[in-house]
Amino acid sequence: MTQVPLTDAVHAAVSAVIDPELRRPLGELDMVREVAVDDDGRAAVAIALTIVGCPAADRIEREVRQAAAAVGGVSSVEIALGVMSPTERQALTEKLRDGRPARQMPFGPDALTRVIAVTSGKGGVGKSTVTANLAVALARRGLRVGLVDADVHGFSIPALLGLLDADGLPPAPTRIDELMLPPVAYDVKVISIGMFLRRPGEEAAGVVAWRGPMLHRTVQQFLTDVFFGDLDVLLLDMPPGTGDIAISVGQLLPHADVLVVTTPQAAASDIAVRSGLVARQTGQRIVGVVENMAALTLPDGSTLDLFGSGGGEAVAAALSNPDEVVPLLGSIPLSPGLRAGGDTGQPVVVGEPTDAAAQAIEHVADALLRTARPLAGRSLPFTPR
Numbered sequence: 001m002t003q004v005p006l007t008d009a010v011h012a013a014v015s016a017v018i019d020p021e022l023r024r025p026l027g028e029l030d031m032v033r034e035v036a037v038d039d040d041g042r043a044a045v046a047i048a049l050t051i052v053g054c055p056a057a058d059r060i061e062r063e064v065r066q067a068a069a070a071v072g073g074v075s076s077v078e079i080a081l082g083v084m085s086p087t088e089r090q091a092l093t094e095k096l097r098d099g100r101p102a103r104q105m106p107f108g109p110d111a112l113t114r115v116i117a118v119t120s121g122k123g124g125v126g127k128s129t130v131t132a133n134l135a136v137a138l139a140r141r142g143l144r145v146g147l148v149d150a151d152v153h154g155f156s157i158p159a160l161l162g163l164l165d166a167d168g169l170p171p172a173p174t175r176i177d178e179l180m181l182p183p184v185a186y187d188v189k190v191i192s193i194g195m196f197l198r199r200p201g202e203e204a205a206g207v208v209a210w211r212g213p214m215l216h217r218t219v220q221q222f223l224t225d226v227f228f229g230d231l232d233v234l235l236l237d238m239p240p241g242t243g244d245i246a247i248s249v250g251q252l253l254p255h256a257d258v259l260v261v262t263t264p265q266a267a268a269s270d271i272a273v274r275s276g277l278v279a280r281q282t283g284q285r286i287v288g289v290v291e292n293m294a295a296l297t298l299p300d301g302s303t304l305d306l307f308g309s310g311g312g313e314a315v316a317a318a319l320s321n322p323d324e325v326v327p328l329l330g331s332i333p334l335s336p337g338l339r340a341g342g343d344t345g346q347p348v349v350v351g352e353p354t355d356a357a358a359q360a361i362e363h364v365a366d367a368l369l370r371t372a373r374p375l376a377g378r379s380l381p382f383t384p385r
Helices: 004-015 057-069 086-097 127-139 212-224 244-252 266-281 311-319 336-344 356-370
Strands: 032-037 042-049 076-083 114-119 145-149 174-176 179-181 188-192 233-237 257-262 285-294 328-333
Touching (some): 004 032, 004 042, 057 076, 086 174, 114 266, 127 145, 127 188, 127 285, 127 356, 266 311, 285 356, 311 328
Parallel strands (some): 042 076, 114 233, 114 257, 145 233, 257 285, 285 328
Antiparallel strands (some): 032 042
């Protein structure tokens, strides 16, 4: 005989388990098929996974078992894992879209997600490292954060966030029909072209030799076909310069905010101004400048200006005009911890939070939150009853 109150309690417990990829409760996703508890407290739970070979299967089974076993009166737990039917998957994808048609970008001007494109004039200024750490810092403030690695030719975000398998490759996104679920690292949902490239040993492994239309379509697919869910902030790690992807992002996301990264060196700061000016031409708003690789304080208290000084202030001044003052949001000093974190895949804001670079990045994250656009005058995504 089934114990109805105990069965209800177990059902509620397992329904509250969060799917690690979709970041929603199993009950809300209709993944809990059956729950039964006999008179001896033996619980039997049937779960429907989204796809065959679901990479989160082991974790879901483990957490469902733990949730059921934690209910008072349960003596043992048996888990049966199945797979959704095509009809069930279709219903799930429609639920996830929340009425939005397939292949429609959810980050338009009226969306509540704030889009921030992180750009630089030239490569080698640490733009991707800054972007990855900023994403994690914002997520640690309780925000729902997504990160698009739009630097297609020089992608590095998966490695910076430790999203690599035993072969040193980023994991492929899980697909539910036409939806792609981005892998998650440090509570940041991440998508990168590196997740779609061929394995080592195959011809042209890890190489992207694309131009205009292919690059535009890749960025467009990242924005339309990847299911990020409800985000507070979407960061884009832009390629250096003012090429095809910068133009495409300007066309697809003309309402995006732009954060310009430079170093103190004049050779970098002069070029960084160009990337900001091109972004402004597309209608995007420059919210600030970040100076990376600033002076390092040595143990004896002296400073080492390896790349000079003043570059960040110079870029902010050059991008400012009577109608729009562009602030210098922060200067991130040279830091062995920041460099080491990039090599190990553990952002410095997590691995060494007291490091001077980590504290500077946290300061920039706070400053970014203060530059958010007001909601006044914007359409909100709800319909009055």
